[in-house]
Every structure is written in C-alpha cells, then in structure tokens.
Amino acid sequence: MGTIAKVAVAGASGIVGTVVLRQLLDDGFKVTALTRKGGNHAFPSSVTVAEIDYESPETLVKALEGQDAVVSTVGFDGLEQQVPLIQAAAKAGVKRFIPSEYGGDAENEKALELPIFRVKKVVSDALKKEAASGSLTYTLISTGPFLDMGLQYGLLIDLKGKNINLWDGGDRKFSSTSLESAAKAVSGVLKHPEETKNRNVFVRNVSITSKELLEKAKKATGPEGWTSNIVSVDDVLKKAYADFENGKVDRFSFIKGVIWGDGFGGDFEKVDNDLLGVKELDDAGLQAVIESFAK
Numbered sequence: 609m610g611t612i613a614k615v616a617v618a619g620a621s622g623i624v625g626t627v628v629l630r631q632l633l634d635d636g637f638k639v640t641a642l643t644r645k646g647g648n649h650a651f652p653s654s655v656t657v658a659e660i661d662y663e664s665p666e667t668l669v670k671a672l673e674g675q676d677a678v679v680s681t682v683g684f685d686g687l688e689q690q691v692p693l694i695q696a697a698a699k700a701g702v703k704r705f706i707p708s709e710y711g712g713d714a715e716n717e718k719a720l721e722l723p724i725f726r727v728k729k730v731v732s733d734a735l736k737k738e739a740a741s742g743s744l745t746y747t748l749i750s751t752g753p754f755l756d757m758g759l760q761y762g763l764l765i766d767l768k769g770k771n772i773n774l775w776d777g778g779d780r781k782f783s784s785t786s787l788e789s790a791a792k793a794v795s796g797v798l799k800h801p802e803e804t805k806n807r808n809v810f811v812r813n814v815s816i817t818s819k820e821l822l823e824k825a826k827k828a829t830g831p832e833g834w835t836s837n838i839v840s841v842d843d844v845l846k847k848a849y850a851d852f853e854n855g856k857v858d859r860f861s862f863i864k865g866v867i868w869g870d871g872f873g874g875d876f877e878k879v880d881n882d883l884l885g886v887k888e889l890d891d892a893g894l895q896a897v898i899e900s901f902a903k
Contacts (some may be wrong), residue, residue: 609766612676612704612798617736617747618639618656618686618693621649624787625681629655631791632679637798640892648823662689665799668696684859687727698743704801705738705746707731710790712866713873714748715808719866720810722845723852724859739806747797747807751790752783752865755813759901763860767902773839775868778818781829782848782867785812786897789886792874797885799805803883810876811886818868824895840867884895 615632619625620641632639633654640656643649648813651657658671674677678697679691690707690817696706709728712719720729735746764784765772772778784791793811797804826834841864866872881888889897 609874610676611868612637612705612801614638614674614676615798616642616672616675616678616702618642618678618680618690619682619708620655621647622681622683623823624683624690624708624790627724627787628679628681628794631656631788631795632798635795635799637795637895640675649864654715657818664694665692665696665699672697672700672702675700675705677829679700679706679794679798680708680841681710681761682708684724686729690731691734692736694731694744695713696777698738698741702744704798704805704807706794706797707735707746709748709752710754711792712750713772713808713810714750716866716873719729719872721851722862722865724857725866726770726864727872736806745801745805747804747806749790749793749797750808750810751785752812752874752876753863754790754896755786756785756901758784759898763864765805765818765825767825767898770825771836772818772825772834774818774822775839775841775864776870777838778836779823780868780870781815781817783810783812783815783874783879784874791811792886793880795886795888796880800883804880809880810878811881811884812876812879812884813889815875816894821898824898827895827903831895843863843867 615637620629641651642660645659660671661667738744844861845865848858851858867874
C-alpha cells in the first residue's frame with residue numbers, strides 16, 4: 609500500500625475530532641474537514657473544508673475523490689451515517705477508512721449485542737464487505753474510555769465529589785486512553801498502513817482497577833471524605849435494557865457495562881502502543897494526571 613498523505617475527517621469540529629485534526633496537521637497530513645451544508649465551523653487555514661450531504665451520495669463521492677484516507681470521529685448520533693460514507697469512499701478510491709470507535713474492544717461480540725453498540729457492528733460489517741471486495745481497507749481503533757474525560761467529568765471517578773462506584777467490587781481491570789493518545793493512534797495507523805490493514809488495533813495509557821484508581825485519588829486529594837459504592841454491572845444493565853424496551857435510552861449505563869462488565873473486553877490483552885507511538889503511563893505518570901484533575 610502506498611503512502612497516505614491526504615486525509616478527510618468527518619466530525620472534525622467535535623470533541624474527538626478537534627484533537628485528531630490537530631494531531632494530523634502536526635504530523636504533516638493534508639487534511640480536509642467534511643462538514644454538513646450550512647455548518648459554521650472555524651478550522652485552521654491549512655484545512656480544506658468540503659461540504660457534504662449524507663443523503664446525497666454524489667456529494668460524498670465528490671468530497672472524497674483524491675483522498676487517501678477517511679477518519680471518522682462522529683458521535684453516537686452520527687454512527688449510522690458512516691455507512692453511506694464508507695460506500696462513497698469505496699467509489700472514490702479511498703485507500704483506508706477509520707470508523708468512529710474509540711471505546712472498548714471494537715470486535716467484542718458481547719459488547720456489540722448491546723442496543724447502543726449494534727450500529728457499530730453494522731458499520732464494521734460494511735467496512736469488511738468493502739475490504740473483502742478489494743475496494744478499500746480499514747482499521748478499527750480500540751482505546752477504552754478516554755482517561756482525561758473520565759477523570760474530568762466523573763465517569764471513572766468523581767474527584768471533586770470524592771465518590772467512586774466499585775463495579776462488581778472494583779477488582780476488574782479496564783484499559784483507558786487519553787484523547788491525545790487516541791489521536792496519536794489515528795495518526796500512527798495512517799503512518800503504518802500495511803501493519804494496521806484490515807484489523808482491530810488496541811492502545812492504552814493505563815490498565816487499572818477501580819480500587820487502584822481510588823487509592824491514587826486518595827493520595828491526590830487526601831483520604832478524608834471519600835465514599836465508595838459497590839455496584840452490580842448486571843443490575844445496571846438489566847435496568848438499562850428495561851428502560852430501552854420502554855423507549856428510554858440510558859446510553860451511559862450500557863457504556864459502563866462495557867467498561868467494567870465481565871466478558872466485554874474492557875481490559876486489552878495485547879496492545880499496539882509501540883507501533884502507533886502511544887506510551888503507557890507508569891505509576892508516577894498516572895498519579896500526576898490524576899492530581900492535575902483533582903486541583
């Protein structure tokens with residue numbers, strides 16, 4: 609496979625997209641931001657902006673002509689729209705497609721059976737179909753929950769409120785990666801197209817249990833005032849399923865199930881850190897990160 613130089617980014621103005629776009633620019637890629645018609649987003653002057661309409665295959669193909677790769681960073685609400693984008697990429701001669709994954713094991717069958725993740729299987733199946741026909745190649749990127757966002761907004765632990773849920777007792781390890789490292793992984797995939805062709809790659813900054821995270825948090829904030837709650841993953845998922853059947857989508861409960869539940873692949877056995885330029889934090893490095901969000 610030839611060198612990848614031109615990259616189109618879908619969702620470039622979002623939380624993940626802005627970090628990925630900046631990393632790609634820093635690493636010398638020529639970036640095009642795919643935006644919906646009428647969108648009003650400010651991008652660096654070196655970024656080309658292409659307006660698209662997901663309901664119009666012609667606009668998608670036109671926007672992707674001449675691109676070497678497509679990187680999708682769309683949020684949950686935009687996941688399904690990746691399918692026409694994949695089809696357009698194949699028609700336009702795009703070499704590599706990276707869908708919006710950036711979560712747990714992207715090919716874990718148990719996780720993909722959960723209601724909110726079923727669309728991800730639809731997307732990966734569409735990619736594998738195009739890859740089988742030789743139309744394009746793909747890479748899935750598994751990162752676990754974002755470490756920085758999980759610390760800042762309380763998904764992993766509530767540093768400000770001094771509270772943590774110990775899922776199933778808190779002894780099950782999970783892998784987690786910062787936004788910045790996830791963006792480095794995207795760039796790393798594009799720098800190593802042959803080694804990452806048509807497979808799921810794994811990166812992480814840490815592999816840790818909730819109990820271990822709590823001890824580091826206590827060290828950062830002081831041991832006084834902390835509360836911990838033992839929560840059953842199965843109970844949370846059962847309620848989330850019941851809510852789903854009644855028309856209420858509790859997205860975060862399903863996400864928590866994938867991170868901490870048994871058999872969902874929340875902790876990665878092998879990682880591609882070295883290939884993709886992602887560093888695993890040592891104890892001191894992780895402690896420093898936690899302390900930075902505890903201030």
